[in-house]
Amino acid sequence: MHIRPSVVAAAALLLMMFVLAGGAALRESVTIDEVAHIGAGLSYVQKLDLRYNDEHPPLAKVLAGLPLAMRGTRADYSSTQWTIGRSFFPAFVGEWVFGDWVLGRWNNPQSTLMWARLPMLLLTLLLGWVLFVLGSRLGGDWGGLLCLAAYTSMPAFLAFGPLVLTDMAIALFTVLTLWTLGELWQNPDRRNTRWFALALAGALLSKFSSGILFVAMLTFVLSTRWWALAVQPADKAAARAWRKLRWRALRKGTLLAAVVVYAVYFVFSWNQPVDIPGFAGHGPLVALAGRLLMPPWLFLRGLGWVLLTAVRPSFLFGHQYPYGIWFYFPVLLVLKSLPGFLGLLVMTLALSLWRTWKSRAVAVIPAELATHWRAIWVSLLVFTGICLIGTMDISIRHFSVPLVLLTMLMAPLPRLIERCARRPAWTAAVVAVVLVASCLTTAVRQYPY
Numbered sequence: 001m002h003i004r005p006s007v008v009a010a011a012a013l014l015l016m017m018f019v020l021a022g023g024a025a026l027r028e029s030v031t032i033d034e035v036a037h038i039g040a041g042l043s044y045v046q047k048l049d050l051r052y053n054d055e056h057p058p059l060a061k062v063l064a065g066l067p068l069a070m071r072g073t074r075a076d077y078s079s080t081q082w083t084i085g086r087s088f089f090p091a092f093v094g095e096w097v098f099g100d101w102v103l104g105r106w107n108n109p110q111s112t113l114m115w116a117r118l119p120m121l122l123l124t125l126l127l128g129w130v131l132f133v134l135g136s137r138l139g140g141d142w143g144g145l146l147c148l149a150a151y152t153s154m155p156a157f158l159a160f161g162p163l164v165l166t167d168m169a170i171a172l173f174t175v176l177t178l179w180t181l182g183e184l185w186q187n188p189d190r191r192n193t194r195w196f197a198l199a200l201a202g203a204l205l206s207k208f209s210s211g212i213l214f215v216a217m218l219t220f221v222l223s224t225r226w227w228a229l230a231v232q233p234a235d236k237a238a239a240r241a242w243r244k245l246r247w248r249a250l251r252k253g254t255l256l257a258a259v260v261v262y263a264v265y266f267v268f269s270w271n272q273p274v275d276i277p278g279f280a281g282h283g284p285l286v287a288l289a290g291r292l293l294m295p296p297w298l299f300l301r302g303l304g305w306v307l308l309t310a311v312r313p314s315f316l317f318g319h320q321y322p323y324g325i326w327f328y329f330p331v332l333l334v335l336k337s338l339p340g341f342l343g344l345l346v347m348t349l350a351l352s353l354w355r356t357w358k359s360r361a362v363a364v365i366p367a368e369l370a371t372h373w374r375a376i377w378v379s380l381l382v383f384t385g386i387c388l389i390g391t392m393d394i395s396i397r398h399f400s401v402p403l404v405l406l407t408m409l410m411a412p413l414p415r416l417i418e419r420c421a422r423r424p425a426w427t428a429a430v431v432a433v434v435l436v437a438s439c440l441t442t443a444v445r446q447y448p449y
Helices: 005-026 031-048 059-070 079-087 088-103 111-152 155-160 169-187 190-204 210-228 236-268 285-308 328-335 339-357 369-387 398-408 412-417 423-447
Strands: 315-318 319-321
Touching: 005 079, 005 111, 005 155, 005 285, 005 423, 031 059, 031 088, 031 111, 031 328, 031 423, 059 111, 059 169, 079 088, 088 111, 088 315, 111 155, 111 339, 111 398, 111 412, 111 423, 155 169, 155 398, 169 190, 169 210, 169 236, 169 369, 169 398, 190 210, 190 236, 210 236, 210 285, 210 398, 236 285, 315 328, 328 398, 339 412, 339 423, 412 423
Parallel strands: none
Antiparallel strands: 315 319
16 A cells, blocks of 8 residues: 655654644643633533533534543532523533533543543644645645645644634634535535535534634625636626526535534533523423524524623733734734744745736646635635734634635645746745744744743
8 A cells, every 4th residue: 555755744744743732731731711611511411411601612612521521520410510500691600610620629630631632632633634635635745745834833723722722623614614615616516515514514513703604605606706717607697507506505505504503502402401581481382492492592692692792802012902903913923923934925925926927827726626725715815804803802813714724825835836947946945945844843842832
């Protein structure tokens, strides 16, 4: 059995990330959000009850709770720490107390934290593998390895990847949603519709900011009207029928994703008390209707709570601001990224502009993937724009989706270098290798910090 050298190199990079991120996580105490997420995730699996931390969708917490439940992690569901959370506002406060007791009172803190973080670390590595596979399709083996090297050495992902948070899950499923959207727009058959639906459902179950995906998808679809793809028919009537077929598949995929989200919420809220106003204590039929309405109620209530609490103060350069500021994430991108990563971004942009200025056909993206490429860069603009105008500027981890999409945009760099004249190509190749090496060596040298 022949294994491509690029696959071996990718495995080595992912092993490096496993050691760096996982080893650092073993030395770190629990973060504030993990206190609520770990206790909630355990209760989701053990009790099928979503009363705690419903301000975030359940997927990441369920993944963290699975190994804890399998190894018999204990929680006292007869205690006040649990029973106080029967209604929303007491649960919003009680989730922190319950999580603290799960971690520090009822179980060993070190082993509980380690097993809760393991699925998050594996999810981080899975995202790396996805970037390598998709980057290889966009830019060849070297393009895939370039994306993976940038990702596995990025401080934000090394630091936050293993933590029981929602950011890695939303980054992974956003990438998968955009790629399957490209597949669906290329060929709107049942198979692609189902894959798109599963990816979108994963995003919706990961974080409420996944709603930005609908803006990104609409922008992508509208862009095909203003700037036609090469695969679109030239005739207006044929183009209209072509888009109508894809719109229908997109609606079906979105509906199927909603069904999956409903099913997950329904299963994991099975034992949760029905707390919809007017649906408790009015007989079995009303109770059944309340049980059937619990999934949309929980989803919309959590989303509404996030929107109500979305305005947070920001602190940057020694100044405090009462709400988010537009330059927060651009500044953090520069300050919290490795110089080699920033250099690779600048290099990719410069070579792309140079080829455009020379009026040469930029045939660095395979023609069959032009739709996927459009979905990626259009979505990057949408996610970045919403981050800039947003009012919740807390951490670079909330910029995880644009960071991943920026990393994917570097996939064509090796082919851009190949299409340069011989001497500039050699110079650019050496510079790119030095920049990648600087990223990897810096990440290794800074371990475990």
